[in-house]
Amino acid sequence: MFDEGHLTMRQLIVACTAIVAQSNRSLAWPGVNRLPPGLNSVQISQGGMQRRYLAYVPTNYRPEVNVPLWILAHGSDDSPEIFLSMSNMQRMAEKHAFAFAALEGINGDFNVGQGANAENPSGPDDVGYTMAVMQQVTKNLNVDMQRIRCAGFSRGARFCSRLASELSNFITGVAVVSGVRYPIPNNATRVMPLIAFHGTQDAVNPYKGQGPEYWGTSVDDAVQRWAAFNGCKTQRWKRLGSQVLESRHTDCKDNADVILVLITGGGHTWPGSMYNFADLGYVTHEIAAEKVMHDFFVARPLEPRCHTAVEGESCYVAVTWAMKLGIVQHPDWYAGLTKDSSFEDFQGHMRRSISADCAEPCQRTVVKMI
Numbered sequence: 001m002f003d004e005g006h007l008t009m010r011q012l013i014v015a016c017t018a019i020v021a022q023s024n025r026s027l028a029w030p031g032v033n034r035l036p037p038g039l040n041s042v043q044i045s046q047g048g049m050q051r052r053y054l055a056y057v058p059t060n061y062r063p064e065v066n067v068p069l070w071i072l073a074h075g076s077d078d079s080p081e082i083f084l085s086m087s088n089m090q091r092m093a094e095k096h097a098f099a100f101a102a103l104e105g106i107n108g109d110f111n112v113g114q115g116a117n118a119e120n121p122s123g124p125d126d127v128g129y130t131m132a133v134m135q136q137v138t139k140n141l142n143v144d145m146q147r148i149r150c151a152g153f154s155r156g157a158r159f160c161s162r163l164a165s166e167l168s169n170f171i172t173g174v175a176v177v178s179g180v181r182y183p184i185p186n187n188a189t190r191v192m193p194l195i196a197f198h199g200t201q202d203a204v205n206p207y208k209g210q211g212p213e214y215w216g217t218s219v220d221d222a223v224q225r226w227a228a229f230n231g232c233k234t235q236r237w238k239r240l241g242s243q244v245l246e247s248r249h250t251d252c253k254d255n256a257d258v259i260l261v262l263i264t265g266g267g268h269t270w271p272g273s274m275y276n277f278a279d280l281g282y283v284t285h286e287i288a289a290e291k292v293m294h295d296f297f298v299a300r301p302l303e304p305r306c307h308t309a310v311e312g313e314s315c316y317v318a319v320t321w322a323m324k325l326g327i328v329q330h331p332d333w334y335a336g337l338t339k340d341s342s343f344e345d346f347q348g349h350m351r352r353s354i355s356a357d358c359a360e361p362c363q364r365t366v367v368k369m370i
Helices: 009-024 080-087 089-096 126-140 155-166 219-229 289-299 314-329 343-352
Strands: 038-046 049-057 067-073 099-103 143-153 174-177 194-199 234-239 244-250 258-263
Touching: 038 126, 049 080, 049 126, 067 080, 067 089, 067 126, 067 155, 080 089, 080 099, 080 143, 089 099, 089 289, 099 126, 126 143, 126 155, 143 155, 143 289, 155 174, 174 289, 194 219, 194 289, 219 244, 219 258, 258 289, 314 343
Parallel strands: 067 099, 067 143, 143 174, 174 194, 194 258
Antiparallel strands: 038 049, 049 099, 234 244, 244 258
């Protein structure tokens, strides 16, 4: 973007800001809207498997204006349709003009286990599936790449916790109900705004921990770990209702607050839902989780950034492989690149194609200051 020459400090700052801001727009959107307004059942092939997801486009969507995208993940033995029924998310998306992609797990489950890692390493590649969904959606809609969020319930909440670790350069906020976990290890390369909802009488994923083998530590422990990861310095409690308390971790790096909404007596349920949760416990109606999480995201945008991958990061591994082997074995995967292209060129391509968890690379530029 730059030629060698003389730049004032102000010109340099404006130019650098422009480079990063380019990543706001959908990376692969061709300028044509291919998803009709409303709810769409979409087929996708990934990892040799035929899979499905539900895509929603608000009726007031205008292609010239980029739109937030929420990735939605359902609970065990559920479906995207059941998630939408319990969460009222379609109405929220229409009211607040965001798109969503409601994922569907194989046989009703996502591949996530203890420590928010893959439960079965040889099982379905659900992170790859999520990337494939994002690839497809961003080719069909003008998505705001700085406003891709993940919201999940139960097992889907644990899967969102996993995506916060594995896709931190795309997921910019997480909202989880009855399933917050802290990934071990946490592979995120940036802070992650997070809001969690949990009932004190949740018998499936106990608030105090233990329970099933995949669960382990308490909700408080998971939240505290996220707060520490985000560099939060302040914590305080606030009462939102007779049954609802909020533990707010603030003064965090890049405004990435961590909030726990605690429902006294609440079960393994979605706050504010009219869905029949049968014997899963009490549902509070003092708050609506989908509204609280939307307000949380709106108030905490993550600013665009550039970051060139370094050794030890998954993006670095992917780019190094692409430069050494990928370009030779599959040159058609890397349109416009050659064996002599720079590391930053390869990383930028992999971000635009959503083929690895890569941030927008910082440009290598030689300038002379005056």
